[in-house]
Amino acid sequence: MANKDTTDPERMEKIVSLCKSKGFIMQSAEIYGGLNGCWDYGPLGTELKRNVKEYWWRKNVQERDDVLGMDGSILTHKDVLTASGHVGGFSDPMCDCLLSNARLRADQIDPQSGTAYHYTGASHEESGWSVERPFSVLLMNANEDENKARKTAKQFYSKFLKDKTIAPKKLSLVGESSSEETDSTCYNPDNGSLLTEPREFNLMFETRMGASAVEDDPNAVAYLRPETAQTIFVQYKNVLDASRIKLPFGIAQIGKAFRNEINPRNFTFRSREFEQMEIEYFCHPDDGLKFTEEWLQKRLAFYDEIGVPSSKIHVLDVPDGERAHYSSKTYDLEYEFPFGIQELEGVAYRGDYDLSQHVKHSKKPLEYFDDVTKERFIPHVVEPSAGCDRTCLAVLCEAYAEENLAEEGAKPDIRKVMRFKPLIAPIKVAILPLLKNKPELVAKAKEVKNLLQPFMNVFYDETAAIGRRYRRQDEIGTPFCIAIDFETLGEEEGKEAFKDTVTVRHRDSMEQERLAIVDLLPWLLQRIR
RNA sequence: GCGGGUAUAGCUUAGUGGUAAAGCUCCAGCCUUCCAAGCUGACUAUGAGGGUUCGAUUCCCUCUACCCGCUCCA
Numbered sequence: 351m352a353n354k355d356t357t358d359p360e361r362m363e364k365i366v367s368l369c370k371s372k373g374f375i376m377q378s379a380e381i382y383g384g385l386n387g388c389w390d391y392g393p394l395g396t397e398l399k400r401n402v403k404e405y406w407w408r409k410n411v412q413e414r415d416d417v418l419g420m421d422g423s424i425l426t427h428k429d430v431l432t433a434s435g436h437v438g439g440f441s442d443p444m445c446d447c448l449l450s451n452a453r454l455r456a457d458q459i460d461p462q463s464g465t466a467y468h469y470t471g472a473s474h475e476e477s478g479w480s481v482e483r484p485f486s487v488l489l490m491n492a493n494e495d496e497n498k499a500r501k502t503a504k505q506f507y508s509k510f511l512k513d514k515t516i517a518p519k520k521l522s523l524v525g526e527s528s529s530e531e532t533d534s535t536c537y538n539p540d541n542g543s544l545l546t547e548p549r550e551f552n553l554m555f556e557t558r559m560g561a562s563a564v565e566d567d568p569n570a571v572a573y574l575r576p577e578t579a580q581t582i583f584v585q586y587k588n589v590l591d592a593s594r595i596k597l598p599f600g601i602a603q604i605g606k607a608f609r610n611e612i613n614p615r616n617f618t619f620r621s622r623e624f625e626q627m628e629i630e631y632f633c634h635p636d637d638g639l640k641f642t643e644e645w646l647q648k649r650l651a652f653y654d655e656i657g658v659p660s661s662k663i664h665v666l667d668v669p670d671g672e673r674a675h676y677s678s679k680t681y682d683l684e685y686e687f688p689f690g691i692q693e694l695e696g697v698a699y700r701g702d703y704d705l706s707q708h709v710k711h712s713k714k715p716l717e718y719f720d721d722v723t724k725e726r727f728i729p730h731v732v733e734p735s736a737g738c739d740r741t742c743l744a745v746l747c748e749a750y751a752e753e754n755l756a757e758e759g760a761k762p763d764i765r766k767v768m769r770f771k772p773l774i775a776p777i778k779v780a781i782l783p784l785l786k787n788k789p790e791l792v793a794k795a796k797e798v799k800n801l802l803q804p805f806m807n808v809f810y811d812e813t814a815a816i817g818r819r820y821r822r823q824d825e826i827g828t829p830f831c832i833a834i835d836f837e838t839l840g841e842e843e844g845k846e847a848f849k850d851t852v853t854v855r856h857r858d859s860m861e862q863e864r865l866a867i868v869d870l871l872p873w874l875l876q877r878i879r
Numbered sequence: 880g881c882g883g884g885u886a887u888a889g890c891u892u893a894g895u896g897g898u899a900a901a902g903c904u905c906c907a908g909c910c911u912u913c914c915a916a917g918c919u920g921a922c923u924a925u926g927a928g929g930g931u932u933c934g935a936u937u938c939c940c941u942c943u944a945c946c947c948g949c950u951c952c953a
Contacts, residue, residue: 359946366945371890371904377944383927384944436953444880444951451881453950553952576953612880612951620952674953693952755914763915784912791912813906817914824914836912853913860914 362688365750366617368766372826374398374746375618387614387622389739394826397776397807399625399742402656403604405773406627406736409652410602417600417629418593422581424606425559426573433711434580434704436554436573448485449506449543456535456548463533464490464542467499472507472521480524481507486544488537496529502542553609574608579733581605582630583704587716597718597729598633598641604738616689618739625738632718632729635702639679641732642699646681649695649734653683657771658744662686663694676703685744694744695736702728745774749827768827769858772878777828778806779874782819784835786812795834798852798867805871806878824857830874831855838867 369375373392378385391399411419431437445456466488473480485506487499500523508518536545555574558567575581582601589601604627614620633641650660666682673680679699684691705728709716719726749768756763772778779802783795792812799810809828811819816833823831833853836842840849852870853862865873 363946367890380926380944383942386944434953446880453880609952615946617945765915782913787909787911815911815914815916817916819915820913821915833913842912855913862913 357690358688361750362617362747365688365747368750368768368825369395369617369746387611387620389618389621394776395742398745398770398774399738401774401776402742402745403625403627403738405656406652406738407602407604409655410600410627410629414600416595416598417602417631418589418595419602420582420585420589421605422575422578422585422603424575424608425557426575426580428571428573429711430580430584430708431554431573431576433707434583435707436576436580437552445545445548447538447541447543447545449502449509449538449541452538452540454538454545459535459545460539461533461535462488462490462537462539462542464488464531465529466532466534466537467496467503467529469503469507469523471524472504473524474521476520482524483507486537488532488534488542488544490539490542499529499542506543553611555608555610576609577607577735578603578605578626578628579630579704579735582628583708583731586630586632586705587714590718597720598631598637600629600631602627602629604628616687616692618743619687619689619692621739624740627736627738627741629734630704631732631734633732634720634725635727635730638699638701638730638732642679642681642697645732645734646683646697649683649697649736653685653694653741653744655771656741656745656774657769658685658694658741658748662748664691674698674700676701685740685747687744687747692740693737694740695734697732697734700731700733702730704731705729745770765821765824767824767857770827770829772829775827775829775878776807777809777823777826778878779830779832780809780811780819780823780828782810782816782831782833783812784816784833790839791834791836794838798832798834798870801867802871802874805875820855820860827857829857829877831857832870833862 366375370377372394374395376390376392378388378390407419411417428437445454445459446452447454466486468484468486470484471480471482485503487502489496489499501519503523504518504521507521507523537543538545554576557572557574558570559572560570582603586601589595590599605625606623607626608623611620611622614622618624629645631641631645646665650663650665653663654660662685664684664686666684668677668680668682677698677700681697682693683695683697685694705716708714709728716728717726718729746768749770751767751769753765753767754762755765768775770776781795781799781802783791785791795810795812799808802808809823811822813819820831831854833855835853837845837848838850838852840846842848848864850867851864852867854865854870854873855862
């Protein structure tokens with residue numbers, strides 16, 4: 351593992367700020383104070399995300415003979431997620447220590463025996479302060495007496511003091527205290543403090559379907575899917591039968607998934623609502639590991655093509671014990687975000703776990719029959735599962751750049767540039783008449799705009815000076831700017847040959863070249879795909 | 880979920896228990912023949928809710944969101 355610190359909070363702040371001010375990504379429901387862990391994509395962010403998804407779809411579905419698409423429902427039958435293990439195994443009961451706030455897994459606490467002392471509250475006579483709240487302490491060593499328990503209890507009650515200058519020992523415990531011998535998992539083994547009741551942390555959003563009259567009907571429960579994968583497994587047989595495809599083949603899906611994360615963090619990186627781009631690739635059991643390696647390479651190439659170079663991606667071969675129990679091989683693709691090295695995608699060899707679970711729970715046969723070898727088996731699955739929002743965030747982070755264009759010694763002139771690959775850029779080309787108060791230039795520019803608009807996302811701008819307009823496009827990552835000038839009109843003495851040509855200005859180099867208007871469309875199409 | 884921090888205009892920041900300031904951006908106009916020129920003008924803000932107060936953006940409480948550290952992450 352690389353231990354060098356790649357974090358850069360200031361850079362991240364600038365990126366977040368640019369995302370908002372330019373309309374890439376905004377906080378959800380901002381005017382109402384925001385919704386925790388939810389984000390909205392603005393006009394440019396939406397274009398960017400569409401481009402990422404469309405390119406992913408093109409490369410992984412349309413340009414392959416062995417991958418088919420689907421689009422499953424978000425509301426998910428509870429039995430599907432029971433079979434997958436999400437309903438039962440996805441939640442660990444957790445307890446919090448009332449004294450230290452440490453969080454413990456309830457099923458990992460060993461029973462402690464000793465004498466439990468119970469208190470009902472505490473007060474501070476001089477200030478008149480008091481609190482009523484039951485609390486208990488377990489003394490686990492025979493050589494400790496109640497003074498130890500009282501001391502711990504006072505520490506607990508002192509947490510409720512507003513005046514932090516009052517020492518815990520100045521408090522008086524109130525109410526009847528009682529004690530008994532016990533053997534219990536209700537106490538923190540480290541300090542004897544009472545723990546909270548075990549609480550379930552299921553990360554799935556639960557909802558109820560149908561009329562409100564059935565509110566208590568357990569059969570009305572449905573979930574927002576916590577991953578897109580299960581909708582694929584559940585439809586695997588239907589897709590197979592409907593499409594006449596043969597193993598090995600994949601089913602791809604782009605769609606929303608939802609997890610009630612305890613702690614959303616890092617801008618859009620960990621959100622409660624997020625979009626996945628997943629392929630479940632079904633194959634013969636003998637081929638699983640081979641395809642895992644193949645998909646890893648394919649996925650790395652993909653990131654490179656959209657502007658996230660492999661040099662910034664760390665491939666983690668997830669070691670034994672850290673993989674999901676059903677996976678015998680998992681690669682995590684991690685990107686050097688400004689807030690740390692974090693996972694973009696997992697390529698997991700899931701064996702036949704998912705399909706077998708659905709066979710077991712649905713009692714429907716999901717075997718594959720190979721007509722050539724006469725074999726009947728449950729296919730194994732390789733799953734490249736990418737986070738779409740994370741990918742977009744990585745693209746944004748990677749694209750962000752600042753340049754100082756000023757001469758040495760002069761005051762800095764900072765150019766902000768989003769160096770998106772043209773393929774991914776929200777706007778492909780900006781059409782700019784050199785001046786707006788010359789109607790011929792404006793008319794010609796609009797002509798060029800109308801020529802290109804049916805084929806790509808273009809932007810027309812006639813306000814302000816041309817240099818300013820170039821910089822504006824730099825900030826939102828438009829790779830090409832077309833300027834319509836007087837030479838375009840063919841009115842310049844001695845430059846009649848330039849009639850119906852324009853200058854194309856390149857975002858990254860700021861260099862310009864002259865192209866005939868008739869050549870523009872093919873020239874651009876070649877560069878934006 | 881715990882601890883710490885933050886919240887003033889689209890962005891970045893001032894400031895104050897008594898009319899909230901600036902730069903940039905944006906918009907309109909003038910000007911402008913290729914990289915944020917200049918001039919004029921306009922718009923826009925104290926996260927939400929309570930409390931104290933004659934008066935709160937400022938002090939207090941609660942909530943919400945964001946950031947950092949834990950924790951968690953099938």
